[in-house]
Amino acid sequence: MIITLPDGTAKEFPRGATGMDIAMSISPGLARNALGIFVNDEKYDLSRKINEDANVRIVTFNDDDGKEIYWHSSADLMAEAIGAIYPGTKFGIGPSIEQGFYYDVDLPGDKRLTVEDLPAIEKKMKELSKLKSEYKRIEISWEEAIKHFKEVGDEYKVELLEDLKGQEITFYKQGGFLDLCRGAHIPNTGMIKAVKLLSVAGAYWRGDSDRDMMTRVYGISFPKQKMLDEFITMRQEAERRDHRKLGKELELFMITPMIGGGLPVWLPKGTTIRRILEEFMRKEQIKRGYVEVITPHVGNLEMYKISGHYPYYADSQYPPMEMDSEQYLLKPMNCPHHHQIYMMKPHSYRELPIRLFEYGTVYRYEQSGELNGLTRVRGFTQDDAHIYCTRDQLKDEIKGVVDIIRYFFDIFDMPLTTRLSFRDDDSSKYGGEIELWDRAQKDIREAADELGLEYTVEMGEASFYGPKIDFVIKDAIGRKWQLGTVQVDYVMPERFELEYVGSDNSTHRPVIIHRAPVGSIERFMSILIEHYAGNFPFWLAPEQVSVMPIGGNQNEYATEIAAKIEAGGFRVKLDTRSEKIGRKIAESEQQKIPFAIIVGQKEQDSGMVSVREHTVGDIGTKSLEEMLALFNKLNVPGAKRTDN
RNA sequence: GCCACCUUAGCUCAGUGGUAGAGCAGCUGAUUUGUAAUCAGCCGGUCGGCGGUUCAAAUCCGUCAGGUGGCUCCA
Numbered sequence: 159m160i161i162t163l164p165d166g167t168a169k170e171f172p173r174g175a176t177g178m179d180i181a182m183s184i185s186p187g188l189a190r191n192a193l194g195i196f197v198n199d200e201k202y203d204l205s206r207k208i209n210e211d212a213n214v215r216i217v218t219f220n221d222d223d224g225k226e227i228y229w230h231s232s233a234d235l236m237a238e239a240i241g242a243i244y245p246g247t248k249f250g251i252g253p254s255i256e257q258g259f260y261y262d263v264d265l266p267g268d269k270r271l272t273v274e275d276l277p278a279i280e281k282k283m284k285e286l287s288k289l290k291s292e293y294k295r296i297e298i299s300w301e302e303a304i305k306h307f308k309e310v311g312d313e314y315k316v317e318l319l320e321d322l323k324g325q326e327i328t329f330y331k332q333g334g335f336l337d338l339c340r341g342a343h344i345p346n347t348g349m350i351k352a353v354k355l356l357s358v359a360g361a362y363w364r365g366d367s368d369r370d371m372m373t374r375v376y377g378i379s380f381p382k383q384k385m386l387d388e389f390i391t392m393r394q395e396a397e398r399r400d401h402r403k404l405g406k407e408l409e410l411f412m413i414t415p416m417i418g419g420g421l422p423v424w425l426p427k428g429t430t431i432r433r434i435l436e437e438f439m440r441k442e443q444i445k446r447g448y449v450e451v452i453t454p455h456v457g458n459l460e461m462y463k464i465s466g467h468y469p470y471y472a473d474s475q476y477p478p479m480e481m482d483s484e485q486y487l488l489k490p491m492n493c494p495h496h497h498q499i500y501m502m503k504p505h506s507y508r509e510l511p512i513r514l515f516e517y518g519t520v521y522r523y524e525q526s527g528e529l530n531g532l533t534r535v536r537g538f539t540q541d542d543a544h545i546y547c548t549r550d551q552l553k554d555e556i557k558g559v560v561d562i563i564r565y566f567f568d569i570f571d572m573p574l575t576t577r578l579s580f581r582d583d584d585s586s587k588y589g590g591e592i593e594l595w596d597r598a599q600k601d602i603r604e605a606a607d608e609l610g611l612e613y614t615v616e617m618g619e620a621s622f623y624g625p626k627i628d629f630v631i632k633d634a635i636g637r638k639w640q641l642g643t644v645q646v647d648y649v650m651p652e653r654f655e656l657e658y659v660g661s662d663n664s665t666h667r668p669v670i671i672h673r674a675p676v677g678s679i680e681r682f683m684s685i686l687i688e689h690y691a692g693n694f695p696f697w698l699a700p701e702q703v704s705v706m707p708i709g710g711n712q713n714e715y716a717t718e719i720a721a722k723i724e725a726g727g728f729r730v731k732l733d734t735r736s737e738k739i740g741r742k743i744a745e746s747e748q749q750k751i752p753f754a755i756i757v758g759q760k761e762q763d764s765g766m767v768s769v770r771e772h773t774v775g776d777i778g779t780k781s782l783e784e785m786l787a788l789f790n791k792l793n794v795p796g797a798k799r800t801d802n
Numbered sequence: 803g804c805c806a807c808c809u810u811a812g813c814u815c816a817g818u819g820g821u822a823g824a825g826c827a828g829c830u831g832a833u834u835u836g837u838a839a840u841c842a843g844c845c846g847g848u849c850g851g852c853g854g855u856u857c858a859a860a861u862c863c864g865u866c867a868g869g870u871g872g873c874u875c876c877a
Contacts, residue, residue, distance in 0.1 A: 260872095272806065273871095359872030360805025366874080371805050374872070402870095406813085415868055471877060491877060525803055525875070526868095534876090621877075645877095672877095709834045736834060744838035758836055768837080776837055 160211045177204035178345070181216050191218040191381075193349070194227040194342045201227065201342040203295055219381050229254030231293060231332075231343040232350050232379040233261045238335035239282035240265075240375070248312040249337065250363055250372050257389075258378030262361050264314070264370065271373045276355040279375070283353050290348030291333035295341055303327045303338060314363065314372075352386035353379045395635055401687035402531040408692055408750065410700075411532065411683075420529040420536035422680055427700035430729070432683060434698055436517060438795045439541055439566065439675070446562055448513040448543060453495035455519060459485040464653055465494040474522050492518035493672060496544040497654045500668075505658040510668060511547035511555055517679065518542045532684035539679040545671040546656065549594075552646065552669055553601040556627075559644050560609055563629055563675045567641075569796035570689065572631040575638075576611050578602055579619035579626045589623055590648035598646045598669075599625050623649035629675075633689040641682065642675040693773060696752045696792035696799070699729070703789070704746040706733040708758035715762045719755060719782060726786050728793065747772060752792075755785070771799075 161180055162168045171179065177195030181188045181204065195202045196215040201223075202208070217224035233252035240263055241247050250262030265271065298306075300323060307315040315338050319327070330339040332347055344350075354377060361374035380386045397403075405411045410428030417423060424432060440450065459478050462468035467490060468475065478485040489495070496514045505512070519539045528534050547555050560576075567574045580599050581588050588595065602625055606613050613627075620626060624646035630638050647670040650656070657665045676682035686698075696702055703723055707716035713734045720732040731751065733742045739756065746754045754770040761767055766779045791797060 357871055358806060361873045362804075371873080373805080376872080419868075465877095467877060474876070493877090522876080527803065527805095527873085528875075530870090623877095707834095708836055711834075738833095738835045738840060739837060740835090741839050742837090747838055754837080756837065760836085770837060 159208070161208070162211075162213045164213075164215050171208075173209055174207040176207055177202055177214070177216060180208075180214060184216070188216060188218070192216050193218055193224045193344045196223065203293065203342045204345050205292075206295060206342075226254045227342055228344055228349070228381070229259040229379065231347075232353065232377065233259035234293070234330065234332060234335065234337055234339065234343070235283050235286060235347050235350055235379075236279065236353075236355070236375065236377055237261045237263070237337065238286055238333055239279050241335060242286075243278060243282055246311075248314055250314045251318070252337075258356065258376060260361075260374050260376045262314075262363070262372040262374050264372050271358050271375060273358060276358070276375070280353055280355050280377075283350070286333055287347045287350045287353075289333060290346045292346045293341075293343035294331045295343075296329040296331060298327050298329050300324070300327050303329065306336070307338070349381060350379050351381050352383045353377060354386055354390065392635070396637070396688075399635070399688040399691045400531075401533075401684040404687050404692040405531070405684075407748075408700075410687065413531075418536065419526060420524055420534070422532055422535055422537075428683070430700040431686075431694065431698050432679065435683070435686075436541075436679070438569075440517075442562060442565065443513075443515050443543070446513075446558060447511075448515040451496065451499055451514050451516050453489075453492065453499075453516060453518060455489050455521070456486045457489050457495060459487050461494045461498070462487055462490070465491075465497075465650065466653060467491060467494075474524065476521055476523050488521040489518070490522055491520055492516055492540060492542045493544060493650065493670075494654070496542075497650060497656060497670075500544075500546050500656055501654065505546075505668075507548060507658055507660045507666075510658060511545050511551050513543060513545045515541075515543035532680040535678075535680055538681065540674050541676050541679060542672075542674050545673070546658075546668040547671070548658070548660075548666070549597065549669055552598060552671070553605050555671055556602055556605040556644065556646075557609060559671060559673045560605060560611065560627065563642050563644075563673075564609075566675050567629075567631055570686065572633060572689065575630045575632075576606065576613035577619075577628045577630065578606065578613050578615045579621075579628060580615060580617050581620045581625065582618035584618070587618075587622065588620065590652075594648050595625065598648075602627060602646070621645055623647045631685075633685060634691070635688075637688075639685050641677050641685075643673070643677070645672040646670075647672055692750050694750070694752075695797070696789070697795055697797055699750070699752050701731045701749065701751045702729045702793075703753045703755060704731040704733060704742075704749075704751045705755045705757070706739065706742040706746070708739050708756065710734075710736060711759065712757050712762050716755075716757050719757060719767060722782060723755070723786065723789070726789065728789050743770065746770075753785075753789075 159171055159173050160168050161171050169183065177192065178189060181192040192204055194217050195204055196217065197208055197212045217227065219225060219228055230253060233254065237249055237252055244265050246266035248264040252261030253259065300319065304316060304319050307319065318338060328339065328341060330337055330341060330343055356376045356378060359374045360371045363369040363372055378389060380389065408427060409425045410431065411425055412423050459468060468487065471490065475490045476488040478487050499514055500512065517539050519537060521537045524534055524536050545555050564574060581595055626643050626645040628640060629642045630640050632638055650670055651667040656668055658668050660666045705716050705720040705723065707713050716734060717732060720730045724730045743754060750772060752772050756768040756770060767782055767785060768779050769777050769785060771777050792799060
């Protein structure tokens with residue numbers, strides 16, 4: 159038979175050759191590191207026979223598909239360990255995830271796992287790994303499979319099997335553990351060299367909150383101890399950057415039950431950052447033809463009934479309040495308010511596009527268990543805008559929106575990836591005419607192409623009222639966050655009967671683009687805090703320069719210097735306490751202030767200043783003019799320190 | 803909302819049934835300082851709330867609240 163490799167090389171192998179045979183023929187190194195093989199895009203174990211001509215791809219831990227096989231196998235090893243320690247444990251599902259794996263287990267009796275139980279399981283896994291048990295694939299009939307799990311009393315597996323009736327069933331066996339599993343698996347447990355079990359959590363059986371709560375054990379594993387060490391270092395780095403921790407330390411924001419969970423309070427320093435951020439984005443939008451509006455925090459319930467958001471989202475809204483026999487809702491979204499602004503007067507096609515933007519604060523009743531720092535809150539502010547345009551203008555408007563979004567994230571050094579979410583063939587899921595959708599999707603795709611965007615297309619991911627573009631950014635430590643969206647909407651113009659008069663003197667429906675570059679300002683602030691690890695760039699730093707005299711004799715000179723810097727339009731902190739200079743510097747560094755200006759007798763005599771740059775150290779003696787020039791250069795959105 | 807864990811001074815944390823502790827912060831005083839924390843004294847707690855077990859509870863049990871990690875949800 160002919161086996162074709164990904165680079166196009168074709169090789170002859172005897173019928174029944176295995177992935178391992180193929181790997182061996184390429185190199186012993188590959189054979190050592192190979193985890194699985196894709197045969198005509200189907201996952202195979204390396205030991206499984208290949209019986210006909212095929213295109214193959216051998217995967218190692220460097221491939222996402224390889225990691226998937228590796229972690230899936232690790233999940234089974236963990237299950238074996240748990241089963242060995244707690245005989246009678248029932249098993250749910252145990253897949254790989256983006257970073258590691260988990261297994262849902264139901265321990266015998268009322269036993270529940272806690273984190274204290276994890277080291278023992280880890281230890282057992284290491285023992286089992288040393289046995290180098292082979293993962294054996296067993297083809298079995300459905301009837302026999304059912305019989306097996308009924309015998310061991312694992313009703314979860316029986317239920318899974320019920321759904322697989324009529325399909326080919328495979329079991330995998332490694333050591334003493336037999337599991338229902340599609341595979342594929344790595345050759346043997348010995349390849350799992352480093353394991354760390356991370357946490358336990360409750361998880362509903364099959365994700366259904368009406369069903370049993372199982373114990374989910376999360377873990378991660380690697381072929382080398384060094385890789386696990388790096389992973390742990392990375393987690394510590396993420397912990398060090400945690401915006402909840404930095405938010406407290408740097409006094410940026412607070413959350414107190416007295417005001418309400420999920421209702422963040424901005425402290426002076428956090429407010430400064432937020433204000434500068436908002437001003438920057440406001441200016442850029444106005445430059446691009448947006449007009450700013452402000453709408454109230456409550457609105458008449460009738461309006462949300464027309465928009466269709468109520469009662470569809472009633473569960474996640476604060477309940478209506480009654481005033482003067484009318485019902486009002488805390489604003490769950492800005493769109494209907496903006497539509498009212500559009501409806502205030504008739505529009506000519508000559509006025510379009512109309513671009514209304516607002517820092518609109520909305521309230522949503524998120525479930526208590528969901529609240530998390532600034533990431534998931536009950537009251538937040540969207541950098542929201544609605545563009546009312548004609549169908550002919552749609553493409554250009556989309557381009558404009560994408561352009562501004564790219565501009566924003568470039569300022570923060572956040573690489574952007576794009577996903578186009580289109581409809582699938584199930585027309586019951588969507589509103590609006592299909593011709594309009596086709597045209598909008600074509601416009602979106604063309605706009606993306608013309609802008610040279612790299613994107614993926616996801617069919618069936620569109621919203622009810624139109625196709626959308628989602629943006630995912632990567633932060634300084636490589637984590638991905640989904641932020642802004644752009645959505646094309648044909649449904650709301652119908653519901654609110656929005657109109658404009660065309661050049662043909664008859665009325666038409668405008669198209670609406672909903673767009674929010676960062677989505678929630680609160681969430682974006684949390685991402686910024688973690689992205690910069692609290693070391694905000696000069697232009698965003700709540701305190702930009704600290705000025706400190708070495709001794710009391712320089713208090714006057716220091717005060718004078720601070721006043722001059724402040725007069726230059728910078729945010730200054732003056733520290734004239736009778737503390738040693740080391741202490742003042744330590745505190746300035748801890749507060750992550752970009753520059754410390756230190757003045758002693760020498761500086762006073764020469765009229766100079768001594769400068770220390772945050773995270774860099776002493777950068778020498780400079781004139782104040784030189785420093786003001788540098789500050790001016792750095793006080794611009796996106797400005798970077800490039801010369802030292 | 804559900805599961806597990808956590809909650810001790812403003813902050814970070816020790817304290818496993820027998821008189822509530824430390825460092826930092828704060829206050830007072832001394833010190834006037836050369837690139838990451840000067841010294842001393844003082845102040846500060848209903849050990850998250852409520853109930854129970856016990857001669858005795860920060861400590862054991864129950865319950866409620868808040869937080870953390872997940873699950874479900876996310877216009």
